[in-house]
Amino acid sequence: MSDVEVSGVSKRYDELWAVKGVSFTAPAGSFTSLLGPSGCGKTTTLRLIAGFAALDEGEVRIGGKPVDDLPPWRRNLGVVFQNYALFPFMTVFDNVAFGLRRRKVARSETAARVAEAIDLVGLPDLAQRYPRQLSGGQQQRVALARALVIRPDVLLLDEPLSNLDAKLRAEMRFELKRIQRETGVTSIFVTHDQEEALTLSDQIVVMNLGTVAGAAQPKAIWEQPESAYVADFLGVENLFPGTVGDGAATEGTLAVSVEDGEAVLHVATARPEDRTVVLGIRSEEIAVWRAGETGDEADGPNALDGTVREFTYVGSAVVYQVDCPALPGPLIATAQEDFAIGDSVRVHLPPGAIKLLRPDAPAGASDARP
Amino acid sequence: MADFFLRSGRGLVTVMAVFWLVFLVAPIVVTLASSFTSSTYLTFPPPGWSVRWYLSAFESEWVWSTFWNSVVIAVVSTAIAVALGIAAARVLARHRFYGRGAFEYAVLSPLIIPGVVVGFALLNVSVLIETQDAGLLNLIIGHTMVTTPFTLRSVWSSMAGNDLSLEEAAQSLGATRWSAFWLIVFPLIVPGIVAGAIIAFTFSFNDVTISAFLSAREARTLPVELMSHIEYLPDPTPAAVSSLMIVITLAFFLLVERTVGLGVFADR
Numbered sequence: 001m002s003d004v005e006v007s008g009v010s011k012r013y014d015e016l017w018a019v020k021g022v023s024f025t026a027p028a029g030s031f032t033s034l035l036g037p038s039g040c041g042k043t044t045t046l047r048l049i050a051g052f053a054a055l056d057e058g059e060v061r062i063g064g065k066p067v068d069d070l071p072p073w074r075r076n077l078g079v080v081f082q083n084y085a086l087f088p089f090m091t092v093f094d095n096v097a098f099g100l101r102r103r104k105v106a107r108s109e110t111a112a113r114v115a116e117a118i119d120l121v122g123l124p125d126l127a128q129r130y131p132r133q134l135s136g137g138q139q140q141r142v143a144l145a146r147a148l149v150i151r152p153d154v155l156l157l158d159e160p161l162s163n164l165d166a167k168l169r170a171e172m173r174f175e176l177k178r179i180q181r182e183t184g185v186t187s188i189f190v191t192h193d194q195e196e197a198l199t200l201s202d203q204i205v206v207m208n209l210g211t212v213a214g215a216a217q218p219k220a221i222w223e224q225p226e227s228a229y230v231a232d233f234l235g236v237e238n239l240f241p242g243t244v245g246d247g248a249a250t251e252g253t254l255a256v257s258v259e260d261g262e263a264v265l266h267v268a269t270a271r272p273e274d275r276t277v278v279l280g281i282r283s284e285e286i287a288v289w290r291a292g293e294t295g296d297e298a299d300g301p302n303a304l305d306g307t308v309r310e311f312t313y314v315g316s317a318v319v320y321q322v323d324c325p326a327l328p329g330p331l332i333a334t335a336q337e338d339f340a341i342g343d344s345v346r347v348h349l350p351p352g353a354i355k356l357l358r359p360d361a362p363a364g365a366s367d368a369r370p
Numbered sequence: 371m372a373d374f375f376l377r378s379g380r381g382l383v384t385v386m387a388v389f390w391l392v393f394l395v396a397p398i399v400v401t402l403a404s405s406f407t408s409s410t411y412l413t414f415p416p417p418g419w420s421v422r423w424y425l426s427a428f429e430s431e432w433v434w435s436t437f438w439n440s441v442v443i444a445v446v447s448t449a450i451a452v453a454l455g456i457a458a459a460r461v462l463a464r465h466r467f468y469g470r471g472a473f474e475y476a477v478l479s480p481l482i483i484p485g486v487v488v489g490f491a492l493l494n495v496s497v498l499i500e501t502q503d504a505g506l507l508n509l510i511i512g513h514t515m516v517t518t519p520f521t522l523r524s525v526w527s528s529m530a531g532n533d534l535s536l537e538e539a540a541q542s543l544g545a546t547r548w549s550a551f552w553l554i555v556f557p558l559i560v561p562g563i564v565a566g567a568i569i570a571f572t573f574s575f576n577d578v579t580i581s582a583f584l585s586a587r588e589a590r591t592l593p594v595e596l597m598s599h600i601e602y603l604p605d606p607t608p609a610a611v612s613s614l615m616i617v618i619t620l621a622f623f624l625l626v627e628r629t630v631g632l633g634v635f636a637d638r
Contacts, residue, residue: 052538072541073550079542085535089557098553102544150543 001028001186002063002153004049009058011044018044019210021058026154026203028063031180031187033197035233036207042190045207046156049188051075062153073102078147078185082159084139086131092118092142093127099150117149121179137168141175148183155180155187161196173199194234198222206230213360227358228278236280237332241359244275250301253351263326266301268351278357283319285353286333291344302349306331308339322347398616405609412606423610433611436595443506443591444574447513448521451570452563454514455521459559462522463529478523480516488516489583496584505589512584513574520573521566528562529555568626572619 004026011018019041026032034042047053049060051072060067067075086095096117100110118127121141131139140160147155160176161169177200180187191197197204198218205215206229213233214226225231228239245255245264253266256279265279291305306322309330313319318338322331322345333347400414405423407416427433458477462470480488492512496502536558540550581591592611600608 050538050542052541071546072538073544073546075542077542079539081535081539083533083535085533085539087536087540087554098540099543102549146543
């Protein structure tokens with residue numbers, strides 16, 4: 001097992017920097033996700049690690065050794081591609097054995113290791129089939145077996161689950177986790193799906209416009225995203241720019257005024273370095289009542305009037321879009337109760353649930369929400 | 371509406387079939403039939419049947435010598451055209467570079483420039499560089515130039531389907547750039563290579579226009595020699611040779627159909 005150190009890596013295509021100064025470390029045996037929207041540079045970063053593209057700046061070290069002068073075939077990495085990239089005219093056996101044959105492994109050992117790899121990824125006896133005769137999930141497993149059979153120092157996965165249907169994707173997620181745990185191989189996983197990144201990773205590296213926007217363990221990144229951009233990408237639906245007021249609002253809370261709105265929200269958090277912040281709150285943290293119904297919190301400082309604009313039923317709950325006059329844009333809130341479009345409601349944003357985020361939010365993130 | 375298109379489509383197919391029969395199949399049948407004539411001049415229908423003109427063809431020195439010239443020229447120029455076609459197709463399929471469009475047009479231009487012009491131009495060049503007596507060499511160069519677009523096109527279209535990630539996968543598994551090409555890319559483009567090679571070979575073997583300019587005294591191709599015989603001699607030997615060429619070409623296609631299938635000619 002080897003760790004992967006990516007330090008200050010940049011790659012330029014013509015005048016455009018695909019990645020610029022990307023640094024992170026994937027500890028040996030860990031599972032690291034590169035998370036970000038398309039075009040953020042996550043796949044380019046993976047390709048630089050694999051050696052498919054030459055980097056313009058920086059250095060990649062695998063197991064402490066710089067690999068930048070090594071071609072892909074000397075790096076001993078397993079790569080799983082988004083489209084699986086199985087060799088179409090070879091049987092499953094020959095696909096999996098390809099890497100061993102390049103390494104001149106003896107016939108008998110090849111057969112044993114291929115069988116072992118096929119078993120590891122949970123493939124039934126399909127060794128003599130051709131890729132086109134397999135389902136998407138089976139092809140996925142063959143691609144994994146082919147990458148793992150060479151006992152790679154690092155396993156690189158480029159959105160391997162994105163071509164599967166929802167049910168299979170959930171299943172393969174568990175499988176990936178099991179296989180990674182059983183083999184203990186250092187894995188770097190590229191995805192645009194925050195749920196995949198959260199469920200699989202030991203570490204998430206959020207990327208934006210070719211740079212690292214934040215890197216942390218899933219729990220840390222979920223609970224306290226580094227910036228508004230990271231929060232946005234990790235599914236914090238409500239983000240409003242604001243300014244922190246002087247002094248404390250109440251015992252232990254700060255008063256933060258929302259930009260372009262009248263609301264002044266109390267936030268139970270430590271005072272940030274900068275007064276200019278972005279307030280973030282997840283939809284499920286927000287409480288919604290029918291107007292007129294009163295409760296302790298419905299009259300509290302963070303309670304606002306609103307009108308239901310739109311709703312979507314998601315099975316376990318209903319997600320509402322609520323227009324609040326005191327806020328610059330609609331609020332996304334989850335509730336169990338049924339409200340109709342046009343209903344007057346009262347929403348409450350608990351002071352402890354609001355995060356104050358660094359407003360690095362570049363174009364994409366701030367444009368996504370009005 | 372759909373009915374209209376269906377009916378007019380069927381009509382069109384019938385018309386095409388009639389044209390094909392009248393202008394392609396009928397002349398071939400006439401040639402084949404008259405080559406078996408017993409008379410000393412070409413006539414249809416033949417007054418009697420005989421294989422004497424075939425025996426005459428087999429005994430003619432000019433048939434054999436030009437036949438071997440044609441075979442050598444077709445084999446060598448096809449081999450070069452295939453190699454060039456693979457290289458050019460790979461460049462066009464993989465790389466974006468300045469002047470790519472111009473390169474593509476330059477390689478494919480012999481497809482649209484009339485054969486007479488190409489032949490005449492090549493003749494001038496060979497005179498200029500004083501190789502006009504090296505007929506075999508000129509013919510091979512000329513045929514390679516004109517057949518490379520065919521091999522390029524068919525190899526290129528067979529490359530279009532396969533993803534760069536296949537090669538990258540092979541490389542990550544330990545294959546060098548070169549072995550990734552031979553082990554993964556090459557097997558995938560074999561149908562395109564076969565299709566291109568057959569078209570190139572047939573073109574070279576049957577060409578008259580370009581060869582007429584480039585044939586020197588001792589290096590004449592079978593079709594060119596056949597042409598001058600048809601022009602100056604009234605005997606039916608050329609008809610027998612033509613018939614043999616038709617049979618050889620058909621056998622060639624039958625072989626392909628049996629081995630790799632005629633699907634290789636379909637653009638994918």
